[in-house]
Structure formats: structure tokens, C-alpha cells
Amino acid sequence: MTQLTRSWLVMSMVVITVALVLAVAPGLPRPVWLVLIMAASFVKARLVLLDYLELRHADEWRVGAMAALVALLLVMAALAAMA
Amino acid sequence: MAKKGLPGNSLIWILIVSEVLVFALGLVAFLVMRLLHLREFQAASHLLHAGAGTLSMALLLTSGYLAAIAQSNSQQGGQSRSRLLLILAALLGVLFLALKAMEYSDLWNRGVAFEGSQFFTLYALITGFHAAHVAFGTGLLLVVSLRPTLEHVEPSVAFWHMVDLVWVLVFPVLYLVPR
Amino acid sequence: MKYQSQKVALAYFACAMILFAAQVTFGLVLGYIYVAPNFLSELLPFNIARMIHTNALVVWLLLGFFGASYYLIPEETERELHSPKLAYIQLVLLMVGASAAVIGYLFRIHEGREFLEQPLWVKLGIVVAALIFLYNVTMTVLQGRKTVITNVLLLGLWGIALFFLFSLYNPANLTVDKMYWWYVVHIWVEGVWELVMASVLAFMMLKLTGVDREVVEKWLYVIVALALFTGLLGTGHHYYWIGTPGYWQWIGSIFSALEILPFFAMVMFTFVMVWKGRREHPNKAALLWALGCSVLAFFGAGVWGFMHTLAPMNYYTHGTQVTAAHGHLAFFGAYVSMNLAIITYAMPYLLGRRPYNQVLNMASFWLMASGMSFMTFTLTFAGVVQTHLQRVLGQGFMDVQDQLSLFYWMRLGSGVVVVLGALLFIYATFVPRREVIETVNPAAAPAE
Ligand code: HEM
Ligand code: HEM
Ligand SMILES: [Fe+2]
Numbered sequence: 001m002t003q004l005t006r007s008w009l010v011m012s013m014v015v016i017t018v019a020l021v022l023a024v025a026p027g028l029p030r031p032v033w034l035v036l037i038m039a040a041s042f043v044k045a046r047l048v049l050l051d052y053l054e055l056r057h058a059d060e061w062r063v064g065a066m067a068a069l070v071a072l073l074l075v076m077a078a079l080a081a082m083a
Numbered sequence: 084m085a086k087k088g089l090p091g092n093s094l095i096w097i098l099i100v101s102e103v104l105v106f107a108l109g110l111v112a113f114l115v116m117r118l119l120h121l122r123e124f125q126a127a128s129h130l131l132h133a134g135a136g137t138l139s140m141a142l143l144l145t146s147g148y149l150a151a152i153a154q155s156n157s158q159q160g161g162q163s164r165s166r167l168l169l170i171l172a173a174l175l176g177v178l179f180l181a182l183k184a185m186e187y188s189d190l191w192n193r194g195v196a197f198e199g200s201q202f203f204t205l206y207a208l209i210t211g212f213h214a215a216h217v218a219f220g221t222g223l224l225l226v227v228s229l230r231p232t233l234e235h236v237e238p239s240v241a242f243w244h245m246v247d248l249v250w251v252l253v254f255p256v257l258y259l260v261p262r
Numbered sequence: 263m264k265y266q267s268q269k270v271a272l273a274y275f276a277c278a279m280i281l282f283a284a285q286v287t288f289g290l291v292l293g294y295i296y297v298a299p300n301f302l303s304e305l306l307p308f309n310i311a312r313m314i315h316t317n318a319l320v321v322w323l324l325l326g327f328f329g330a331s332y333y334l335i336p337e338e339t340e341r342e343l344h345s346p347k348l349a350y351i352q353l354v355l356l357m358v359g360a361s362a363a364v365i366g367y368l369f370r371i372h373e374g375r376e377f378l379e380q381p382l383w384v385k386l387g388i389v390v391a392a393l394i395f396l397y398n399v400t401m402t403v404l405q406g407r408k409t410v411i412t413n414v415l416l417l418g419l420w421g422i423a424l425f426f427l428f429s430l431y432n433p434a435n436l437t438v439d440k441m442y443w444w445y446v447v448h449i450w451v452e453g454v455w456e457l458v459m460a461s462v463l464a465f466m467m468l469k470l471t472g473v474d475r476e477v478v479e480k481w482l483y484v485i486v487a488l489a490l491f492t493g494l495l496g497t498g499h500h501y502y503w504i505g506t507p508g509y510w511q512w513i514g515s516i517f518s519a520l521e522i523l524p525f526f527a528m529v530m531f532t533f534v535m536v537w538k539g540r541r542e543h544p545n546k547a548a549l550l551w552a553l554g555c556s557v558l559a560f561f562g563a564g565v566w567g568f569m570h571t572l573a574p575m576n577y578y579t580h581g582t583q584v585t586a587a588h589g590h591l592a593f594f595g596a597y598v599s600m601n602l603a604i605i606t607y608a609m610p611y612l613l614g615r616r617p618y619n620q621v622l623n624m625a626s627f628w629l630m631a632s633g634m635s636f637m638t639f640t641l642t643f644a645g646v647v648q649t650h651l652q653r654v655l656g657q658g659f660m661d662v663q664d665q666l667s668l669f670y671w672m673r674l675g676s677g678v679v680v681v682l683g684a685l686l687f688i689y690a691t692f693v694p695r696r697e698v699i700e701t702v703n704p705a706a707a708p709a710e
Pocket of ligand 1: 285286288289290291292293294296312315316319585586589590593594598673674676677678680681
């Protein structure tokens with residue numbers, strides 16, 4: 001199996017997991033829910049960047065992209081967690 | 084381009100970064116407005132279909148997967164396979180747009196006014212702008228499927244992945260956070 | 263000067279400098295009226311003097327763009343201009359139109375929209391001149407070597423003409439009128455003019471630093487992409503309060519906030535080129551203007567633009583002295599400096615001399631740059647006070663103006679410095695010292 005296919009499978013699993021949680025346990029405590037969706041977002045965005053956009057072997061560009069992604073998700077998570 | 088450098092055309096990366104910046108600003112604005120209008124946002128978010136958003140996500144990620152395989156086929160000279168995959172990827176894009184249209188018309192039928200509500204103004208702007216990119220990207224994939232050389236395919240597919248990436252960020256913030 | 267027809271640029275630059283002198287002088291008149299409101303109130307009312315100040319500015323900047331194009335296009339395409347004669351006809355047309363417009367203004371013949379006050383027939387004359395110009399440069403480029411610099415320049419120049427066409431349409435509905443007005447005013451300075459600026463700077467970097475053309479071209483692509491991506495939808499930052507739908511507040515705020523990026527990229531570009539550069543070009547003054555251009559444009563357009571571009575901020579500052587502060591530093595930093603840079607660079611070649619009056623020229627840079635910066639600071643303070651008194655506390659417009667007079671006096675003072683700097687610049691570039699008699703062999707002009 002290629003790296004690409006593996007990534008697609010992982011992303012699909014993530015999508016299905018979030019959908020299942022939403023369907024089965026909609027009343028999850030908010031912090032848990034936020035961590036779950038932000039983590040799901042991170043996994044998907046990371047794999048899109050690494051294997052779809054082929055940054056996996058692009059050394060410092062990869063590091064920069066990951067840093068930017070994490071920073072953005074942290075900002076969004078912090079805003080989402082307020083109030 | 085150096086071996087370990089940025090893959091593909093660096094101009095497409097300028098575009099990708101600019102687009103992601105625009106959407107990131109839009110999403111941060113959305114989250115800030117949510118803090119200022121908590122009730123409205125929570126109520127409004129239940130009018131959205133999280134299921135449709137999830138399905139859209141699956142469509143785009145799968146479409147991106149097909150487009151990525153198309154690109155490696157073009158790279159290895161398998162142009163007719165590449166063409167087929169590009170057309171399939173574009174079809175999933177069309178499905179995404181159809182789903183989006185259904186969501187909009189459903190909201191419309193339930194009397195949602197896109198102006199006058201902070202939630203729906205931003206929802207319409209962000210998803211509308213994204214959908215415009217999906218439409219453009221779909222067209223792009225179809226155009227390059229006519230002559231799927233690597234040179235044509237690579238930037239278009241990169242654009243298509245950017246559209247994916249944006250939805251990965253948009254979907255949770257609009258559909259899942261305000262609930 | 264490698265090509266005879268480049269000489270056309272000299273006439274354009276000379277006319278531009280005449281209008282430049284007039285423009286800043288009228289600025290002084292305006293600044294004085296602000297502190298002594300009855301000054302010339304019958305002969306030359308404020309609104310008329312203001313029209314002359316702003317129109318002369320735009321026209322001389324355009325003349326500078328034309329001159330710069332006529333200078334650099336032969337060198338880039340490696341052939342003579344298609345028709346130097348047409349270029350002179352175009353210049354005469356423009357100068358006649360500009361003088362007629364000014365005389366008309368003095369007799370109160372003008373239209374109503376800021377910057378576009380020219381009567382219709384003057385506008386049509388401008389269109390004809392633009393067509394002559396575009397025909398001339400496009401033919402030259404088509405028949406010669408094609409470079410990224412000339413492509414971007416042509417894109418910008420065609421865009422200038424295209425968007426000017428919106429000035430011919432003056433709908434009765436005030437909201438629609440304003441939308442079209444900004445298609446000219448905003449998309450010019452934050453869109454197509456930026457392309458001209460970037461390509462002229464690229465040309466100068468190529469010549470002054472000796473960096474490889476491929477490197478310069480890469481930067482140019484990046485700057486152009488960023489400018490168009492942010493600047494076009496950035497028009498929305500003028501659609502907040504003119505009667506357009508509310509979503510423009512989001513579109514305008516988000517895209518225009520990113521408009522700082524192309525200006526930042528231009529700063530990076532010029533400085534990285536100078537660091538990487540292998541060549542010591544003798545025209546230090548030209549380099550100073552080019553670097554000053556990108557830096558002052560970054561502050562005037564980028565930073566001062568960003569200060570009031572987000573809708574919640576602009577709600578308070580709209581149309582106050584903050585806007586005037588930004589307008590001055592942005593125009594000066596970006597387009598005045600760019601023109602003065604290329605003029606400083608080109609004049610020695612046009613006159614067949616080694617670079618001359620370098621110290622005077624650099625002194626004029628520091629005079630103008632510091633005068634303009636000081637003017638920007640005073641107007642910014644004035645604007646902040648005005649915003650608070652008028653928009654927050656709700657005092658009357660004229661009551662507030664009375665309380666700002668100290669700032670207006672300081673603006674007048676800094677204006678005097680700018681005018682002195684401008685006159686010094688004109689002297690330094692157009693009156694070479696007598697001693698330097700021997701002409702430079704044109705072939706000795708630095709190649710790429
Ligand atoms: C190269 C230098 C200059 C440039 C690029 C320039 C540019 C401009 C621009 C773009 C405007 C219109 C501003 C707006 O619509 O907000 C303007 C208006 C004005 N300028 Fe200048 N100007 C220059 C020099 C001067 C000087 C030396 C003075 C003298 C003090 C001056 C005084 C004024 C005044 C008083 C106004 C009218 C502002 C108003 O209506 O409230 N300018 N100028
Ligand atoms: C070289 C580029 C630029 C020039 C020459 C320029 C010049 C001007 C001028 C003359 C005005 C006043 C227009 C009027 O008469 O109402 C203006 C307004 C404005 N500019 Fe710029 N500008 C530039 C770039 C920018 C950038 C990059 C931004 C944002 C980041 C910006 C933000 C604004 C805003 C928000 C206004 C409206 C102010 C108000 O509401 O009164 N400008 N600009
Ligand atoms: Fe603008």
C-alpha cells in the first residue's frame with residue numbers, strides 16, 4: 001500500500017469517527033468535543049499537506065507548514081473554548 | 084528546484100498560502116463573532132446539517148486522493164489513466180457542489196436570511212467563497228484532463244488540494260464548534 | 263543610453279517635474295488656507311486649489327510612468343521605440359489637456375468627483391493619449407525581446423487605461439457612483455499601479471545590483487500575485503458606509519488587511535537584492551530612492567493603510583485627518599519615490615553623463631522623506647484627536663477643526679521642508695555641474 005493510500009484511509013477513518021461520535025454521543029462534554037474535532041482537523045490537514053501537497057520530503061517547508069497549522073488550530077481552539 | 088525544496092511551482096504556493104490566510108482570517112472572525120453573539124450562534128448552528136458537512140468532507144478528501152493518483156500517473160506517462168481519474172475527481176467536485184446547493188436551498192426554504200444575521204452572513208461568505216473555489220477547481224481539473232501532462236496537472240491538482248485543506252479547517256469551525 | 267529613442271523619456275521627466283513643483287506649491291497654499299481660512303478665498307478657493315494639487319499629482323505621476331516606460335522598454339526589448347514621434351504627440355496632447363483643465367478649474371469649469379474633476383472632453387483626450395501610448399509601447403514589445411519586466415509593466419499600463427474607463431460613467435445613484443469611482447481610484451493605486459511600481463523597481467534592481475534576471479523575475483511574480491490577490495477584493499474597504507450590503511465589511515476588512523503583503527514583499531525584494539548584489543553601481547542616489555520607495559510605501563500604504571482598514575476602526579476614522587495622513591505618505595512613498603528613483607537613475611544616461619550631484623540628490627531625499635514623515639505624524643495625531651472629539655464625543659466638525667490648529671501649523675511647516683526638498687531635487691537632477699564635460703561612452707552603461 002502506498003503512503004498516499006494509507007493517508008486517505010486514515011483520513012477517512014477520522015471522518016467516520018467524528019461522524020459516529022456526533023451521532024452516538026452528541027452530549028459529550030464540551031472540552032472533550034473540542035479536543036476531538038481539533039485533533040481530527042489536525043490529522044486531516046497534516047496528511048493533506050504531507051501527502052496530497054507532497055511536503056513530506058520538503059524539510060524546512062514541512063516544518064514551517066506544520067508550525068503554522070498548529071498555531072492556527074491552537075488559536076481557533078482557544079477561541080472556541082472561551083465562553 | 085532543489086531536491087528537498089518546495090515541490091511544484093512556487094507561484095502556486097503563494098496562492099495556497101494567500102487563500103489559507105484569507106480563510107483563516109474569516110474563521111477567526113467567525114469565532115470572535117460567536118463570542119459576541121453566543122445565543123444566536125448556538126441556535127443558528129442547529130439549522131446546519133453536520134451530516135452534509137461530513138459527507139462533503141469525505142467527497143473532497145476522496146476526490147483529492149483520486150487527483151493525487153492522477154498526478155502520479157501523469158508523472159509516469161500514464162496519460163489515459165490520469166485523464167479518467169481527473170474526470171472522476173471532478174465528478175466528486177460536482178457532487179460537493181450539488182450537496183452545497185441543497186444545503187443552501189434548505190436553509191432558504193426554512194426562512195434563513197443571509198443578511199442581518201452575523202452567523203449566516205459569515206456562513207454564506209465563507210462557504211460561498213469556498214464553493215466558488217470548488218467550482219473553479221472542478222473546471223480546472225476537467226480542462227487539464229484534455230491534455231493531462233504533468234506540467235498541466237501538477238498546479239491544478241495542487242489548487243484542488245488547497246480546496247480540500249480549506250474545507251478541513253472550515254467544516255469543524257462552522258458546523259461543529261458553535262453547537 | 264543604448265537606444266536613441268529612449269531620449270523621449272527626458273521630455274516626459276521634464277514635464278513631470280514642472281507639474282511636481284506646481285503640485286507641492288499648491289499643497290502649500292492648501293496648508294496655509296487651513297490655518298488662515300480667508301487666504302485667497304475669492305481668487306482661488308480651497309476646493310479649486312485642492313483639485314489642482316491632487317490632479318497635478320496624478321498627472322505628473324502618470325507622466326513619470328510613461329517616461330519610465332519609454333526609458334526601460336527599449337532597453338528591455340533591445341530595440342528602438344516603435345515611434346518616438348507618436349510619443350511626443352502624446353506628450354503634447356497630455357500637457358495641453360492638463361493646462362486646459364487647470365485653466366478651466368480657475369474659471370470653475372469642472373465636474374464633481376474627487377480626482378476625476380476633469381471635464382468630459384479632457385477625459386476623452388486622456389483616453390486618446392493613453393491609446394497612443396499603449397499602441398506605441400505594445401508594438402515595441404511585440405517586435406522585441408519579451409521579458410517578465412515588460413510583461414508586468416504592460417499589464418499594469420493596460421490596466422490603468424482599462425480602469426480609467428469607469429471614470430466616464432457617472433450614474434445618478436450615489437452608491438453606484440461611488441462603487442465605480444473606486445474602481446478607478448482604488449484599483450489604480452492598490453492594483454495596477456502596484457504592477458508598474460514593481461516592474462520599475464525590478465528593472466532598477468537588475469541594473470543597480472547586478473543580480474540575476476531569473477531571481478528578479480521570481481520576486482516580481484510573487485509581488486504581482488500578492489498585489490492582485492489582495493488589492494482587487496480589497497476594494498471592499500471603501501464599501502463600508504456607502505450603501506452597499508453589509509457583507510462588504512467582511513470582504514473589505516479581510517482582503518485589505520492582507521494588502522500589506524505585497525508592500526512587505528517589495529521591501530524584502532529590494533533589500534535582499536542589494537545584499538545579494540555583486541555590482542557597485544556609481545549612482546548611489548538612485549539606489550537610495552529605490553530603497554526609500556519600498557520602505558516608505560510599506561509604511562504609508564501598508565502600515566498606515568492597515569491602521570484604518572478594518573471596518574470597526576474605519577467606522578470612527580472614515581474621512582478624518584487619519585485618511586489624509588495615509589494618503590500623503592502612501593502616495594509619496596510608493597509613487598512619488600518610485601518616479602524620483604527612476605528619474606535619478608535615468609537622467610545621467612539621458613544626458614550622457616556620469617552620475618552627478620549625488621550628494622544634493624540624496625540631501626533632497628532626506629528633506630522630502632523627513633518632511634513627509636513629519637507631516638504624516640502630525641496629521642495622524644490630528645486625526646486621532648479629531649476622531650475622539652468628533653466621532654466619540656460628538657462635537658461639531660468646525661468646533662473640532664479650531665482645536666486642531668496647532669497640528670495644521672506643524673503640517674504647514676513640514677510642507678515647506680517638502681517643497682524645499684522637491685526644488686532641490688529638480689535642481690540636482692536637471693542642472694548637472696559644468697565641470698563634467700566628457701561624455702560617457704553609451705556602451706559603458708552597465709549591462710545586466
Ligand atoms: C509629494 C508630496 C505630496 C503628495 C503625494 C500629496 C498628496 C495628496 C493627496 C493624495 C491628497 C488628497 C488626500 C485625501 O483625499 O485624503 C492631498 C491633499 C492635501 N495636501 Fe497634499 N500632497 C503632497 C504635498 C503636500 C504639501 C507639501 C502640502 C503642504 C502642506 C500638502 C497639503 C495638502 C492639503 C492641505 C490637502 C487637502 C486635505 C484636505 O482636503 O483636508 N500636500 N495631498
Ligand atoms: C500606494 C498605495 C496606496 C495609496 C496611494 C493610497 C491612497 C489613499 C488615498 C489618497 C485615500 C483617500 C481617498 C479619498 O479621497 O477618500 C485612501 C483611502 C484609504 N486607504 Fe489607501 N492608499 C494606498 C494603499 C492602501 C492600503 C494598502 C490600504 C490597506 C491596508 C489602504 C487603506 C485605505 C483605506 C481604508 C482608506 C479609506 C479611508 C477612509 O475611510 O476615509 N490604502 N488611500
Ligand atoms: Fe483603497
